Amino acid sequence: MKQKFTLIELLVVIAIIAILASMLLPALNKARETAKRIKCIGKIKQIAQGTTLYSMEYDGYGPSGDFLPNNLFVSSTRGGIGKQLGVPTRMLYNNSDYGITPSIALCDNGGAYGDNNPLFASKNTVSTRNMNNSYSLNRNLIQENSGKLKLVKNASGRMLAATSGIDGWHNLTSRRGGYIESRAYMAFRHNRMGNFAFVDGHCETRKREEVPSGAYEVYDGKLHFWKQDY
Numbered sequence: 001m002k003q004k005f006t007l008i009e010l011l012v013v014i015a016i017i018a019i020l021a022s023m024l025l026p027a028l029n030k031a032r033e034t035a036k037r038i039k040c041i042g043k044i045k046q047i048a049q050g051t052t053l054y055s056m057e058y059d060g061y062g063p064s065g066d067f068l069p070n071n072l073f074v075s076s077t078r079g080g081i082g083k084q085l086g087v088p089t090r091m092l093y094n095n096s097d098y099g100i101t102p103s104i105a106l107c108d109n110g111g112a113y114g115d116n117n118p119l120f121a122s123k124n125t126v127s128t129r130n131m132n133n134s135y136s137l138n139r140n141l142i143q144e145n146s147g148k149l150k151l152v153k154n155a156s157g158r159m160l161a162a163t164s165g166i167d168g169w170h171n172l173t174s175r176r177g178g179y180i181e182s183r184a185y186m187a188f189r190h191n192r193m194g195n196f197a198f199v200d201g202h203c204e205t206r207k208r209e210e211v212p213s214g215a216y217e218v219y220d221g222k223l224h225f226w227k228q229d230y
C-alpha cells in the first residue's frame, strides 16, 4: 500500500515549524541587537582613544570645538578629534559633501535625527546641514580645569562621551551633537541602554536609570559622573 501524508500530518508538521520559528526569531533579533550594541561601544571606544591622543598632542587639553554637531569630528586645529580618528576633513565641510556623517560618528540604530543614513542630515532641507551623529562629549569637561583632561580627579567615574539624542527615552530627533551636559540629551538606543566612555578610557553599557540625570542630582554628587564641583 502506498504511504501518503495525510492533511492532518502535514498541518502538524507546519505547526511545529511555525512554533520553532516563533521561538527562534526573538533569539535572533536579540543576537542582532547585541551585535549592534557591541559595534556601537567599539565606536565610542575609538572616540575615547581619539580624545586621549588629542590630549597627548595638546598638553593635556581635551577637544574644545563648540556646540555645532560637526565640530567634534573636524581636524585638531579647530578643537576636534577628526584627525585622530582619521576622518577626512572634506566629509565635514568645504565642498558639496558638506554634512556627510563619517561612519565612526553614526550608530547603526540611528543618529541625532533618529535615522541611520549618513546623508540624512544634509538631505534635511528644514535644518541646517549638520551631521547626523550619535555621540557627544561631556560638556562639563571643557569647563573644568580649563579643559585639561589630565587634571580630572575621578577619571574612572567621569563620563567622557555618550550616545546622544535629544529625546533620551525614545531616542528620536535631536539637533544636538558634539556636547551634552545632562541625561535629557542622551539616547538609549540599544534595548533602552546607552554606551559610555570614561575619562580613563574604559567603556560601559548602562541602563537609563543607572545614569545620573545631571550634575545637580544628589546621586551624581557622590559619583561625579557629570561634573567635579557644583
Ligand SMILES: [Zn+2]
Pocket: 036, 037, 040, 041, 107, 108, 109, 134, 163, 189, 190, 195
Ligand atoms: Zn549605538
